Amino acid sequence: MNFKRTLYRLLIYLILTILAAATIVPFVIMFLGAFREHTDIILRGPLALPQVWDLKNFKTAILDFNFDLYTLNTLIITAPTVLISLFFATMASYALSFMKMVFQKTFTLLTTVVGVMIAAEFIMIPLYHLLNTMGLINTYWAAIFPQVAMSTAFATLIIRSFFQGLPKELVDSGLVDGASSWQILWHILVPLAKPAIITSGALTTVWTWNSYIIPLVMLPDQNKAPLPLGLVLFQGEHTANIPLTMAGTTITALPMLIFYFFFQRHIIKGLSQGAVD
Amino acid sequence: MFSKDKEHGSPLNDVAGKLTPYLYLAPTLIAVALFLLYPLFSTFGFSFFQWDGFSSMEFVGISNYVALASDPKFWSALTTNLIYILFFSIIPTIFGLLIASLIGRTEVKGTRYFRTIFFIPQIIPSVALGTIFAWIYAPRFGVLQQILKLLGLGSLAQPWLGSPQTAPYAVGLIGTWLWTGFSVIIFLAGIQKIDEYLYDAAKIDGANVWQQFFYVTLPELRYEIVVVVIMTLIRALSTNVFGIVDAITGGANSTRPISLYAYELAFVQNKVGYAASIIVILAIIVFSFSGITMLTGERS
Numbered sequence: 001m002n003f004k005r006t007l008y009r010l011l012i013y014l015i016l017t018i019l020a021a022a023t024i025v026p027f028v029i030m031f032l033g034a035f036r037e038h039t040d041i042i043l044r045g046p047l048a049l050p051q052v053w054d055l056k057n058f059k060t061a062i063l064d065f066n067f068d069l070y071t072l073n074t075l076i077i078t079a080p081t082v083l084i085s086l087f088f089a090t091m092a093s094y095a096l097s098f099m100k101m102v103f104q105k106t107f108t109l110l111t112t113v114v115g116v117m118i119a120a121e122f123i124m125i126p127l128y129h130l131l132n133t134m135g136l137i138n139t140y141w142a143a144i145f146p147q148v149a150m151s152t153a154f155a156t157l158i159i160r161s162f163f164q165g166l167p168k169e170l171v172d173s174g175l176v177d178g179a180s181s182w183q184i185l186w187h188i189l190v191p192l193a194k195p196a197i198i199t200s201g202a203l204t205t206v207w208t209w210n211s212y213i214i215p216l217v218m219l220p221d222q223n224k225a226p227l228p229l230g231l232v233l234f235q236g237e238h239t240a241n242i243p244l245t246m247a248g249t250t251i252t253a254l255p256m257l258i259f260y261f262f263f264q265r266h267i268i269k270g271l272s273q274g275a276v277d
Numbered sequence: 278m279f280s281k282d283k284e285h286g287s288p289l290n291d292v293a294g295k296l297t298p299y300l301y302l303a304p305t306l307i308a309v310a311l312f313l314l315y316p317l318f319s320t321f322g323f324s325f326f327q328w329d330g331f332s333s334m335e336f337v338g339i340s341n342y343v344a345l346a347s348d349p350k351f352w353s354a355l356t357t358n359l360i361y362i363l364f365f366s367i368i369p370t371i372f373g374l375l376i377a378s379l380i381g382r383t384e385v386k387g388t389r390y391f392r393t394i395f396f397i398p399q400i401i402p403s404v405a406l407g408t409i410f411a412w413i414y415a416p417r418f419g420v421l422q423q424i425l426k427l428l429g430l431g432s433l434a435q436p437w438l439g440s441p442q443t444a445p446y447a448v449g450l451i452g453t454w455l456w457t458g459f460s461v462i463i464f465l466a467g468i469q470k471i472d473e474y475l476y477d478a479a480k481i482d483g484a485n486v487w488q489q490f491f492y493v494t495l496p497e498l499r500y501e502i503v504v505v506v507i508m509t510l511i512r513a514l515s516t517n518v519f520g521i522v523d524a525i526t527g528g529a530n531s532t533r534p535i536s537l538y539a540y541e542l543a544f545v546q547n548k549v550g551y552a553a554s555i556i557v558i559l560a561i562i563v564f565s566f567s568g569i570t571m572l573t574g575e576r577s
Contacts, residue, residue, distance in 0.1 A: 019376070107302060
């Protein structure tokens with residue numbers, strides 16, 4: 001019986017380990033590939049280890065193929081998107097949770113669930129023409145504004161549900177102390193809501209960094225392209241050079257991998273939204 | 278002070294009286310209305326017009342939808358999406374349920390680490406997954422081809438992405454790889470919340486392992502199943518596949534999903550109204566799938 005149980009446990013670990021290995025292997029392939037040379041892949045096959053560990057391919061990708069520019073563009077788009085949407089969502093969640101207004105339910109639905117359900121491709125066509133009319137196509141704002149709207153809806157969903165769990169007396173005690181509604185939000189509620197705000201911020205950072213459709217449509221100018229778009233542009237022209245493509249892929253993906261290891265608790269929580277607790 | 282506040286409906290109306298809550302809500306509401314809701318309805322509106330994006334729009338009634346019904350490229354894209362639903366959503370959900378119930382309530386040390394690993398693909402840009410798997414599937418110097426050779430199965434190797442018979446399935450398998458770990462984690466967390474008592478009762482009634490799975494595990498996991506199915510379905514129909522496919526094949530060889538087809542129509546071929554009608558169909562499919570899944574979850 002005991003033997004059987006040990007065997008069963010071993011089987012479970014075996015399955016989980018195989019699954020974990022299968023998950024990681026493509027990234028190992030990417031990473032090792034980024035250090036190879038194209039002729040070396042032809043001569044020794046795709047599975048061999050790099051012969052020299054140098055950053056040659058990364059240098060080429062950055063210096064000759066604009067990956068420095070793509071990284072900069074990504075940062076220029078991601079940072080304001082995340083900050084603006086957290087700011088908007090915090091205020092909206094405050095109003096939806098602690099204040100009374102007409103159509104509260106409708107507003108809540110629109111700014112959370114409905115907003116979250118609208119995918120980029122549902123809106124890309126009129127959005128292009130709207131931003132074109134506003135004269136914003138090919139400016140960073142054309143990528144930032146739609147991304148802010150989508151991120152704000154998600155952040156409002158998370159932050160509002162956190163605010164809902166806070167006791168209403170917090171606001172009353174602030175009022176008794178003579179604090180204004182603005183002070184109550186930023187000095188009493190926001191410090192408490194830090195976990196929800198960080199979760200929203202982490203998730204929206206990942207999504208904005210990874211976003212592809214919005215920049216593809218709104219930034220036809222190659223010099224404004226963020227990393228995912230730049231990677232596809234590069235790949236379209238240099239498909240044959242595997243190591244260089246893998247170096248570009250690594251530059252695109254690695255920052256999010258590092259970010260993930262710092263914020264994994266928040267990201268996992270946000271991704272599984274209440275299903276895992 | 279407080280009696281006056283009651284009149285205003287909220288004690289926080291210090292900024293602009295009764296309008297204070299709307300002031301706090303305004304930035305979000307404007308952003309969502311202008312950049313999400315307006316374009317969503319506008320897509321619907323566009324779908325009744327013929328428009329190249331530059332000259333004046335011409336109202337054509339439902340003729341875009343009529344044209345769509347006999348457009349082989351649309352049906353091919355829809356079929357491709359159905360294959361993606363199978364591989365991105367249904368198979369990972371089933372795998373996840375089976376693996377999670379196999380582990381069941383057994384205490385597994387290091388679940389945390391497995392969870393961290395299983396979530397990694399979720400935070401990687403879809404286009405990066407596309408370029409990595411483009412190499413894995415490559416016909417020349419490809420990783421998979423080399424592995425098959427090493428296993429003595431070289432004869433099985435073929436240009437996976439190069440033919441319409443294999444390409445959509447090759448892309449689909451990326452989805453299975455992407456979502457199985459995720460679904461295991463969600464279901465495992467769900468199973469560990471199920472009351473042990475339910476299993477004991479089932480065992481007393483003489484239920485075998487499969488009966489326990491169908492009569493206890495499945496119904497108790499309905500909420501988690503809804504979460505996993507909706508999340509993966511939406512990815513199989515929109516965002517996820519758009520990036521992966523655009524990077525891996527550009528939509529060639531029957532890998533083009535509806536979203537990518539609509540993109541090409543709107544922004545490459547300048548058939549804006551027609552593209553909008555395709556998006557409307559896509560949105561209806563996504564919303565109704567999510568709706569049906571949510572309703573089934575609530576009823577059972």
